[in-house]
Amino acid sequence: MAHKISSLSKGYVVFLLPGVFAFLLLIVFPFLANIGLSFTKWSGIGKPIWIGLANYDKAMGDSSFWASFKNNLLLIVAMTIIPTIIGLFLATFLFDYIVDKFGQGVSSFFRAGFYLPQIIPLVVAAIVWRWIYQPNWGALNGLLKSLGLDSLTRAWLGDHSTAMYAVMGMMVWFQIGYPLVIFMAALQRVDPELYEAAALDGASWLQKFFYITIHLIRPEIYVVVLTTAIHALKIFAPIYAMTRGGPGKATIVASYFSYQNFFERSNVGYGATIATVLTIIIILLTTVFIIVQTRREQ
Amino acid sequence: MVNRSLIVNGTVKSISLIALITLLLIMVSPFAIITFNAFKTEDELYAHGPLSLPQSLNFKNLRETWARVDYTTKLWNSLVISTAVAFLAIGVSLFNAYALGIGRVKGKAFLLVFFILAITLPQEVLAYPLYYFFKSVGLYNTRLAVILVFTVLHASYGTYLLTSVFSVFTRELIDAAMIDGCNKMQLLFRIVVPLSMPSLSVLFVFFFIWTWNEFFLPLVFLVSNAKQTVPLAAAVFQTQHETLLTPQSASAFLGVLPCIIFFILFQRTLTKGITVGAIK
Numbered sequence: 001m002a003h004k005i006s007s008l009s010k011g012y013v014v015f016l017l018p019g020v021f022a023f024l025l026l027i028v029f030p031f032l033a034n035i036g037l038s039f040t041k042w043s044g045i046g047k048p049i050w051i052g053l054a055n056y057d058k059a060m061g062d063s064s065f066w067a068s069f070k071n072n073l074l075l076i077v078a079m080t081i082i083p084t085i086i087g088l089f090l091a092t093f094l095f096d097y098i099v100d101k102f103g104q105g106v107s108s109f110f111r112a113g114f115y116l117p118q119i120i121p122l123v124v125a126a127i128v129w130r131w132i133y134q135p136n137w138g139a140l141n142g143l144l145k146s147l148g149l150d151s152l153t154r155a156w157l158g159d160h161s162t163a164m165y166a167v168m169g170m171m172v173w174f175q176i177g178y179p180l181v182i183f184m185a186a187l188q189r190v191d192p193e194l195y196e197a198a199a200l201d202g203a204s205w206l207q208k209f210f211y212i213t214i215h216l217i218r219p220e221i222y223v224v225v226l227t228t229a230i231h232a233l234k235i236f237a238p239i240y241a242m243t244r245g246g247p248g249k250a251t252i253v254a255s256y257f258s259y260q261n262f263f264e265r266s267n268v269g270y271g272a273t274i275a276t277v278l279t280i281i282i283i284l285l286t287t288v289f290i291i292v293q294t295r296r297e298q
Numbered sequence: 299m300v301n302r303s304l305i306v307n308g309t310v311k312s313i314s315l316i317a318l319i320t321l322l323l324i325m326v327s328p329f330a331i332i333t334f335n336a337f338k339t340e341d342e343l344y345a346h347g348p349l350s351l352p353q354s355l356n357f358k359n360l361r362e363t364w365a366r367v368d369y370t371t372k373l374w375n376s377l378v379i380s381t382a383v384a385f386l387a388i389g390v391s392l393f394n395a396y397a398l399g400i401g402r403v404k405g406k407a408f409l410l411v412f413f414i415l416a417i418t419l420p421q422e423v424l425a426y427p428l429y430y431f432f433k434s435v436g437l438y439n440t441r442l443a444v445i446l447v448f449t450v451l452h453a454s455y456g457t458y459l460l461t462s463v464f465s466v467f468t469r470e471l472i473d474a475a476m477i478d479g480c481n482k483m484q485l486l487f488r489i490v491v492p493l494s495m496p497s498l499s500v501l502f503v504f505f506f507i508w509t510w511n512e513f514f515l516p517l518v519f520l521v522s523n524a525k526q527t528v529p530l531a532a533a534v535f536q537t538q539h540e541t542l543l544t545p546q547s548a549s550a551f552l553g554v555l556p557c558i559i560f561f562i563l564f565q566r567t568l569t570k571g572i573t574v575g576a577i578k
Contacts, residue, residue, distance in 0.1 A: 012401020030427035
């Protein structure tokens with residue numbers, strides 16, 4: 001029988017050929033070429049000059065490089081930490097309380113409303129918010145003026161001290177729907193009898209939240225944290241559309257910094273270095289997460 | 299006592315509802331503001347500010363912005379690219395996953411790790427070599443370049459997802475079909491594809507929308523106005539017309555509109571799909 005099945009399983013390799021060929025040509029080869037370029041000095045024309053680790057050396061002492069990754073960390077706060085926490089509370093609230101008091105329909109309606117920003121391209125979301133942050137005729141300053149808070153109005157994206165926070169505010173708005181939808185689906189797996197038993201034992205709402213809810217939907221929390229953290233490290237479009245990394249270096253991020261080196265400054269080698277470092281960080285993060293998660297599941 | 303707790307309960311109930319509604323209003327207000335101002339003239343904005351309702355349903359601003367960004371062309375480009383990627387990526391994922399999930403070819407685990415890594419790669423790490431490659435083969439500034447890259451990138455995710463779907467197919471069914479004289483193509487298209495239609499439709503919607511929303515690589519590969527996509531056009535428009543405020547609002551509105559339509563069309567598939575994707 002074993003022999004028979006193995007003979008039936010033969011001849012499938014041919015189905016892999018187109019996919020693997022395209023994959024090698026358009027992903028593996030460019031990826032390796034990019035690593036190669038990171039060891040060179042090249043303007044994009046002529047021959048790249050081999051300079052070993054000089055680009056990596058330069059990066060270590062480059063304040064723009066550090067500013068980029070610091071801002072990527074701030075984006076993890078705005079895209080992972082804050083939305084996950086708000087999403088957990090909001091999902092529990094909609095799932096437990098609102099469904100109970102107002103019905104499934106009302107709960108689904110709110111869920112859809114909070115999810116709305118997720119359906120539009122991030123770059124369009126950024127343009128919408130750039131409009132809101134506009135200094136003279138933007139909605140945020142308009143709102144502050146109408147409340148008599150004229151002193152608080154400012155050029156949100158043009159001011160060194162507020163630009164990054166303005167970007168972060170937009171990202172929180174954009175991201176909240178994602179954890180909310182995933183956590184609400186996860187909560188459906190949780191056995192309501194557990195809550196009833198806990199309530200009989202005199203557990204408070206907060207205790208139930210921490211000891212039952214969070215504990216049971218942990219796999220989904222891992223997925224949300226990992227995917228949103230990777231997303232935060234890759235952010236490009238909102239920076240391009242809102243601030244171009246400015247004012248100064250206030251909102252520069254790794255991907256935009258590498259784009260500038262590739263296409264605006266013709267420092268192809270240095271751009272490749274930044275992109276490679278970003279990739280290493282993302283792969284490390286993914287690996288660590290998957291190891292931690294598999295350990296906890298066991 | 300009973301009465302009092304009922305009143306307290308009622309108050310908690312209304313307060314929580316009011317809090318939720320306030321939060322929801324904050325979440326949707328950016329959409330409302332963009333929509334209001336898309337229907338205003340510049341003079342109206344300057345006279346009444348950004349928060350007022352438009353005086354009338356005036357399509358002049360939208361019509362002019364539509365013509366200015368050549369929105370019809372951009373819609374067409376986005377539609378062609380997204381549809382092509384969705385079909386091609388489904389095809390590639392299907393073949394890959396057929397070999398890996400049902401054929402269980404050697405090196406399956408190794409190949410899957412590669413596909414997963416491809417999903418997490420930042421596109422910056424591919425951008426310059428691809429840009430150079432496309433320039434040298436004459437595909438730079440063509441829709442085909444974007445279609446090819448996103449087909450492969452999205453097919454990595456599709457391969458990963460479909461392989462796990464196919465791995466749990468019952469062997470009996472496949473063996474029975476083979477013994478009945480089905481060849482491998484017939485097995486794929488007469489048995490595997492019909493049985494996995496739900497997963498394929500979720501993937502199709504995902505690939506379509508992901509491609510529609512892409513920004514970075516289209517920005518790098520599509521330089522001419524005639525080739526650009528809807529999100530790209532919105533970004534280009536606002537840098538070129540920094541001072542035209544209501545037209546900017548209109549261009550953002552035109553960027554949002556198709557996505558609202560997709561959301562309404564695909565809502566069921568999407569909500570189903572997001573949760574499937576999370577558990578896998």
